[in-house]
Amino acid sequence: MTRALSLISVFVRVSVQNFAAYRFEFFVRMFVSVGHLLAELLAVQTIFKNTPEIRGWQKEHMLVLVGVFRMIAGGIRMVIVPNMRRVMEDIRNGTLDYVLLKPLDxxxxxxxxxxxxxxxxxxxxxxxxxxxxxxxxxxxxxxDKFILFILMMVAAFTIVYAIWLALAAICFWLIRLENIEMLFWNVFEAGRFPVQIYPAWLQTGLTYIFPLAFIVTFPAASLLGISGKGITPTMPAIAFLVGLIAIILASMLFRIGLRRYAGASA
Amino acid sequence: MPQISVQNLAKTFRVPEREGGFIASVRSIFKRRHKEVRAVDGIHFTIDEGEIVGFLGPNGAGKTTTLKILSGLLHPTSGEARVMGHIPWKRESEYLRRISMLMGQRTQLHWDLPAIDSFLVHGSIYGLPKEQYRTTLDELVALLDIGDVLKKQVRSLSLGERMKCEICVSLLHRPSVLFLDEPTIGVDIAMQARIREFIRNYNRQHGATIILTSHYMADVTALCKRIIVIDKGHILFDGPLPELSRKLAPFKVIKIDLDRDLNGYDLAALGDVLVREERKVSLRVPKGEAASVTSKLLTDLAVLDLTIEDPPIEDVISRVFGGESTK
Structure with missing residues (x-):
């Protein structure tokens, strides 16, 4: 565990150094980030000029949802996307060999x-x-709500990581699949709104098939108190269970993919 | 006990195959045909600690596949291999810590970062103690003369500089067994010579066992006392370099100095004429005919001096791989 953390810290340190070399880019990106957020807030403002609430979600509630959506999207782009994109490239170019040569999982x-x-x-x-x-x-x-929120966010990131790991693992079979990322982003966009606004069948799909509810809506609801936003006291346990199942399945897929890469499955 | 032992090792790849043309393409969507390619086909060899062995063979001969199996990247279809007592494809951490593989055509350095950052990450992955990391790095940087490029972004390095950095990163954990796949590919002749010199020194200083593949004969002749020639997944030859010509060359080169001019003597009837000057002749003849041609030459011509030689190693290799093997 200590070794894992120290390794992560080395990679973070290297990324920070690399990032420090592009300070100007940082300011431009930050500006763009703020701009995006303002646009999202403007959309919320416009909607709630016409109606006091949508399926139990008021304007203040929507601020929490927009915030959580941004955190999740940012977290994905900070840690998950760069790594999964690189592993997909490694699979395509054969440079994954160098990963497999290292004495590391x-x-x-x-x-x-x-x-x-x-x-x-x-x-x-x-x-x-x-x-x-x-x-x-x-x-x-x-x-207590804050702690609950943190737990729900941990579960949310676990689920998202599992989805991306599975997408990356698919590249072991479909090597030339370039735009597989879009598959995720297109569905993820639906998370800008609480799942409750969708028809019942879609809600079920977004809860248990592509668990967007566990990724955005439920963490947001947990910060707002548990009444009426689809969150029950057992929800964190369910979220962790969903996360656990997702990560186990994705890891299995990745491992089978690795065996295929090494020609061990034949 | 040998450090590397390989017995009856085979690797078969299954590759999709289809005929050209529109209809065949459409048909292949519904029904795919596969072809089995035997990249390595039942090879045996052993290598002792501290040896440098050269793998020679044309593209697709099975050299890289063999190296990949030995470094744990590929599972063989059948057969056995042990390196330092480990079964490579089990990929035990203890094993991976003691080997290194360098692929000249693929980079392991991070393109956007300075090489020194990739070195640091490598050191952490192998859990090298700070002191050891520092000492090894200083030593390698001095030997490879890369002190002034360490902090440059890898993408801005020349091919030669990058290759030296690749070698440096591969050796930071002081591997006992090194698999070098085309370590000098694409770099200029002077740089090739320096890389070769470095590899030789590393082998001497650390007693490392090295398997090397290269397209450049000079790499192999300069570094390796022993050669393994692979073609179509089979080992054609395994032995000392000088013996390669003797064993594999299907021909001999007869050189003669003459006392008198040739005066239209028909040399072409005896073999391939390599050199024909007034009083100096060089002929390539099939191995089995060397004795009879020599005796005919001695009878017919006023020979001052005659030597029978094995052809240069480059010629032998290119002839063997050109499909003229006498296997």
Missing amino acids: AQFHVSIREFVIWRVTDLVLGGSLAIYGSYLTLHTVPF
Whole structure:
């Protein structure tokens, strides 16, 4: 465990150094990030000019959701996308060989190699907005809800990581599949809104097939208190269970893919 | 006990196959045909600690596949292999710590980062103690003369500089067994010579066992006392370099100095004429005919001096791989 953490810290340190070399880019990106967030807030503002609530979600609630969506999207782009993109390229170019030559678990290794440091801005901006929305709703941010929220976010990232790992693993079979990432982003866009606004069949799909509810809606709801937003006291346990199942399946797929890469499956 | 032993090793790849043309293409969507390619076909050899062995063979002969199996990247279809007592494809951490593989055509350095960052990451992955990392790095940097390129972004390095950095990163954990697949590919002749010199020194200083493949004969003749020639997955030859010509060459070169001019003597009827000057002749003849041609030459011509030689190693290799093997 200590070794894993020290390795992650080395990769983070290298990414920070690399990022420090592009300071100007950082400011431009931060500017773009803020711009994106403002546009999203404007959309919320426009919607709630016409209606006080949508399926139990009021304007303040939506601020939390927009914040959580931004945090998750930022986190994905900070840690998951750069690493999974690189492993897909490695599979295509044959450079995965160098990963397999290292005395390190391959899945762990390919998941920690790159960090896009400036995406921290998305986590900070999104987090601040979510906390602010929660404060507007409850006039305080209760400690227990905050802890619950953190747990739900951990489960959310676990699920997202599992989805991406599975997408990357598919490249072991379909080597020339270039745009597989879009598959994720197109569905993920639906997470800008709470799952409750969708028809029942789609809600079920977005909860148990592509568990977007566990990725955005439920973490947001947990910060708002558990009544009426589809969240029950057992929800964190269910979220962790979903995360656990997802990660086990994705790891299995990745391992089978690796065996195929090494020609051991034949 | 040998450090590397390989017995009856075979690797078969299954590759999709289709005929050209529109209809065949459409048909292949529904029904795919596969072809089995035996990249390595039942090879045997053993290598002792500290040996440098050259793998020679044309493209697709099975050299890289063999190296990949030995470094644990590929599972063989059948057969056995042991390196330092380990079965490579089990990929035990203890084993991977003691080997290194360098693929000249693929980079392991991070393209956007300075090489020194890739070195640091490598050191951490292998859990090298700081002191050891520092000492090894200093030593390698000095030997490879890369002090002034360490902090440059890898993408801005020349091919030669990059290759030296690749060698450096592969050796940071001081591997006992090294698999070098085309380590000098694409670099200029002077740089090739320096890389060769470095490999020789590493072998001497650390007693490392090295298997090397290269397209450049000079790499092999300069570094390897022993050669393994692979073609179509089979070993054609395994032995000392000088014996390669003797065994594999299907011909001999007869050189003669003459006392008198040739005066239209028909040399072409005896063999391939390589050199024909007034009083100096060089002939290539099939091995089995060398004795009879020599005796005919001695009878017919006023010979001052005659030598029978094995042809140069480059010629032998190119003839063997040109499909003129006498296997």
